[in-house]
Amino acid sequence: MPSMTTQSFSQALFSVCLVLFLLAPLRVLGAESWLDVLREADIFQDGSTYNAVLYDATANLSWNDANGNGDFDNDEVLIGSIVVQSPSGSIVSPAGLSGAQAETWAEDNAEEIYRIFFPAGFSQAMGTTEEAFLGSTSISNHLKRVSPKAKKNLETVDSDFKAAVEYDRLEVNDEDGDAFSLVMGYNHLFDKTEIGFLLPYRYTDLDDNIDSKSHLLALELYLDRELVNTDSFTLSLGGEIFGSLYYLTSDAIEHLGQIKYGAGLFTVADIDLPFGQLSVALDYKISEMYVPDSLLDYDDDNVFLKKGIEYIDGLDTVHTITYGFNYGLPLMGEDLALNVEVLRSHFESDDISSDRDTRTTATLAVCYYPTESFELTLGIKRVFEVDEFEELGVTFGSSHGLLVGCLLVLLMLLVWAGQGMAADEVVYTRYNIHVEKRFSNRGDPVYRASYANYIYPPSGQHIILPPNTRILPINKRRLFTKNYGFQVIAENYKVIFEFDKRRMGMDFEQYMDLITSPQPVTLPKLSDIDRKGVTEGRPHVGMSKKGIMMALGYPAAHKTPSLDDNTWTYWKDRF
Numbered sequence: 001m002p003s004m005t006t007q008s009f010s011q012a013l014f015s016v017c018l019v020l021f022l023l024a025p026l027r028v029l030g031a032e033s034w035l036d037v038l039r040e041a042d043i044f045q046d047g048s049t050y051n052a053v054l055y056d057a058t059a060n061l062s063w064n065d066a067n068g069n070g071d072f073d074n075d076e077v078l079i080g081s082i083v084v085q086s087p088s089g090s091i092v093s094p095a096g097l098s099g100a101q102a103e104t105w106a107e108d109n110a111e112e113i114y115r116i117f118f119p120a121g122f123s124q125a126m127g128t129t130e131e132a133f134l135g136s137t138s139i140s141n142h143l144k145r146v147s148p149k150a151k152k153n154l155e156t157v158d159s160d161f162k163a164a165v166e167y168d169r170l171e172v173n174d175e176d177g178d179a180f181s182l183v184m185g186y187n188h189l190f191d192k193t194e195i196g197f198l199l200p201y202r203y204t205d206l207d208d209n210i211d212s213k214s215h216l217l218a219l220e221l222y223l224d225r226e227l228v229n230t231d232s233f234t235l236s237l238g239g240e241i242f243g244s245l246y247y248l249t250s251d252a253i254e255h256l257g258q259i260k261y262g263a264g265l266f267t268v269a270d271i272d273l274p275f276g277q278l279s280v281a282l283d284y285k286i287s288e289m290y291v292p293d294s295l296l297d298y299d300d301d302n303v304f305l306k307k308g309i310e311y312i313d314g315l316d317t318v319h320t321i322t323y324g325f326n327y328g329l330p331l332m333g334e335d336l337a338l339n340v341e342v343l344r345s346h347f348e349s350d351d352i353s354s355d356r357d358t359r360t361t362a363t364l365a366v367c368y369y370p371t372e373s374f375e376l377t378l379g380i381k382r383v384f385e386v387d388e389f390e391e392l393g394v395t396f397g398s399s400h401g402l403l404v405g406c407l408l409v410l411l412m413l414l415v416w417a418g419q420g421m422a423a424d425e426v427v428y429t430r431y432n433i434h435v436e437k438r439f440s441n442r443g444d445p446v447y448r449a450s451y452a453n454y455i456y457p458p459s460g461q462h463i464i465l466p467p468n469t470r471i472l473p474i475n476k477r478r479l480f481t482k483n484y485g486f487q488v489i490a491e492n493y494k495v496i497f498e499f500d501k502r503r504m505g506m507d508f509e510q511y512m513d514l515i516t517s518p519q520p521v522t523l524p525k526l527s528d529i530d531r532k533g534v535t536e537g538r539p540h541v542g543m544s545k546k547g548i549m550m551a552l553g554y555p556a557a558h559k560t561p562s563l564d565d566n567t568w569t570y571w572k573d574r575f
Helices: 004-021 034-041 099-108 110-117 122-126 130-142 303-313 402-420 508-515 528-536 545-552
Strands: 049-054 057-062 083-086 089-092 159-172 175-190 193-206 213-229 233-249 256-272 277-290 318-331 336-348 358-371 374-384 389-399 427-429 433-439 445-450 461-465 470-474 485-488 493-498
Touching (some): 099 303, 122 233, 130 175, 130 233, 130 336, 159 374, 175 389, 528 545
Antiparallel strands (some): 256 277, 277 318, 336 358, 358 374, 374 389
16 A cells, blocks of 8 residues: 555646646536436437446336336336346346436445446546556656667766647547547666656547547656666666546536555666667555545535545556566667667556556657657557457657757647648538437537437437528537537537437448538428428328438438338437
8 A cells, every 4th residue: 555645746747737637627427317427328228228238338228207207207117127237247126116217226336336337436538548648658768768879978968858749539339439649758867866757648539339448647756876887787676656537428428537556666777789778677565446536526415426535446456567588689879779679567456456456568769860869750559458459559769969959849730730621611501310319417508410310309309401402511620529420500600519420330420421412402392291300300101212211310321221122221310
């Protein structure tokens, strides 16, 4: 267990992170009840059924819905049982509970439900935990890269600034996503002792059914001492203390957050070889997790959320051992160098399952030295050995030049963000688009539509966008967002559009080409019953296929693979 001194320091680190992160005031856990979570995480609900997917967990329940409002009210009764399950375990409620009894059952079994949804804390849901991110970032910082002779012949540089950006393409629990990382560091050498800090940040955007996004910010202070130094071999030993803030937001749970703090030891050995340089390192970290009372903002009567906080606070200590090497080879007169880095981490905790307790990262990077004291690095990275998780990334970094390094990082940010800055074209809808207007926990209006064409939303305001509505499709990567959607030009609001390219068998741009036109469309001649259906957005007996498509929208391809079929499938709602 880290000492109280370490805990106090980590809390101070957290305060710094919080200011930098601009997250105050922050509600760590925000949702009205456990049923709110299931409702928002529901995939295909049929009025009185929730089939919720929350990361790698599912929850299913049906009830009689006596008043037809789509909510599981206190006096309504379950049809069967509530079933919550994931690879981490499962739990089943007694059959026939009322809404009030089901709420009590969820409160009594809250710890087990949280363990199924978040077996080792909230960060595992997005594929990369604090231990994995900080462990690999920390040891990679300590490993030495090959340097040109010109640089070796310089007098020792007392201070060194490093900065790197990284973009990763992810697949987490069969859901695509993207991650952006920024790592900055500084170190200063006093004789044979080096002190420094690392400030890593990672943003993850998961293209899942609840539009999950996360932020991870950490601060690590370290000190190492050179123990052995010969012409071809050096050995150093060091220690580190760290703190991190993790924040997760989604449509299902508005705010989730946790803090980790800890300390560790590391050792690094550098060996000059006839061809190149080998650097090997071993790092051990111990970390604890907690949720501070100062960040809580929820109803005191919400027992389910209270127990969620207790669950996070009670998670087991995590012991992380990371080891690896970097082999560097000078190239082309030693202005260039090739570096191969392999890192492997083991996470020991009663809460971490065997399919997530090991992680290997391999990086191949080319380093260029335009001057004797400035370095540029470009590399590719791949993550292995994590079940239901894939990551492939590109890294770009610099060192030994504070101003130039900052400018390069800023340039990389602008280039990456600029992919979404080009103007899109306004188009016109060919068919009705069914939109539901609801309100978030903050009271902000949220507009949603879907490729599944939910035509009977039971709650909120049902809006029908008729043919020839002017919209601006949005499928561009901004700095901190990547969503499908469109802007309604006349009313100036954005509609979040649920789209699954695997089910539709096409990408979002191809789908938009099907349901929109660059010019106003000429509406076909329709019968009276067709016009009635289009105006109401409802099917009626006697309508033609053209009338049905204009009224309900283009049918989902995974259930209606051919428009020549005489049976088309539409969903009533998802809420």
